[in-house]
Amino acid sequence: xxxxxxxxxxxxxxxxxxxxxxxxxxxxxxxxxxxxxxxxxxxxxxxxxxxxxxxxxxxxxxxxxxxxxxxxxxxxxxxxxxxxxxxxxxxxxxxxxxxxxxxxxxxxxxxxxxxxxxxxxxxxxxxxxxxxxxxxxxxxxxxxxxxxxxxxxxxxxxxxxxxxxxxxxxxxxxxxxxxxxxxxxxxxxxxxxxxxxxxxxxxxxxxxxxxxxxxxxxxxxxxxxxxxxxxxxxxxxxxx
Numbered sequence: 001x002x003x004x005x006x007x008x009x010x011x012x013x014x015x016x017x018x019x020x021x022x023x024x025x026x027x028x029x030x031x032x033x034x035x036x037x038x039x040x041x042x043x044x045x046x047x048x049x050x051x052x053x054x055x056x057x058x059x060x061x062x063x064x065x066x067x068x069x070x071x072x073x074x075x076x077x078x079x080x081x082x083x084x085x086x087x088x089x090x091x092x093x094x095x096x097x098x099x100x101x102x103x104x105x106x107x108x109x110x111x112x113x114x115x116x117x118x119x120x121x122x123x124x125x126x127x128x129x130x131x132x133x134x135x136x137x138x139x140x141x142x143x144x145x146x147x148x149x150x151x152x153x154x155x156x157x158x159x160x161x162x163x164x165x166x167x168x169x170x171x172x173x174x175x176x177x178x179x180x181x182x183x184x185x186x187x188x189x190x191x192x193x194x195x196x197x198x199x200x201x202x203x204x205x206x207x208x209x210x211x212x213x214x215x216x217x218x219x220x221x222x223x224x225x226x227x228x229x230x231x232x233x234x235x236x237x238x239x240x
Contacts, residue, residue, distance in 0.1 A: 019032075031105070035052040035061070037099030039099050040096065042135070044221070045137045046133060050113075050145050051103045053110055054106070055068070056106065057106050062101060073090075073208070102145060118151070119151065131180050136186065140190055170210050173192075176188055176189075
């Protein structure tokens with residue numbers, strides 16, 4: 001899927017006006033190359049964020065900036081009993097999970113992508129989550145990433161908005177259905193967390209504890225799918 005998907009993403013990116021071309025040029029990177037991340041198809045957990053930042057462009061790897069390192073430190077505590085030391089270990093600790101963003105390109109000024117750009121990329125992102133990844137546990141990072149899963153129908157959007165309004169939203173989860181353009185569908189469990197950016201003063205210092213609790217639920221049953229496991233309520237009509 002990767003080569004065909006990358007080509008399709010590049011076609012969408014050619015029409016986007018918000019890509020931070022200057023940062024890509026600064027780091028000798030192609031501004032049309034998606035920084036999606038992906039990961040093992042049988043990973044139990046997907047970490048889903050908004051979009052890459054400067055460090056992600058620099059390393060061509062998602063979730064490696066200040067916020068991403070908070071996540072990777074949490075993965076280290078959950079998987080290894082200690083936080084990773086250095087970039088190599090930070091990258092290695094993420095090899096058991098699936099990584100994705102609403103838009104796999106850095107926006108100018110790290111401002112949220114315009115709704116039209118998110119809609120243009122949404123079918124491609126849904127395709128990867130439904131037809132490539134086989135897990136069902138999704139930790140979303142921030143409001144934009146969480147509400148993205150409501151873009152396909154109004155009832156799901158309303159349910160997600162209601163869940164986000166709950167005081168216990170970062171301790172509870174919600175089930176949603178996601179469809180790919182081919183007609184395949186998957187039942188996913190979303191566990192929202194706040195965005196881990198240092199600019200998120202309200203939640204930044206509390207983020208590690210919230211993440212640890214989320215990850216402990218996943219770690220109790222392993223990081224990859226065992227034989228015979230998979231998603232509940234998955235329809236593969238039209239999928240590969």
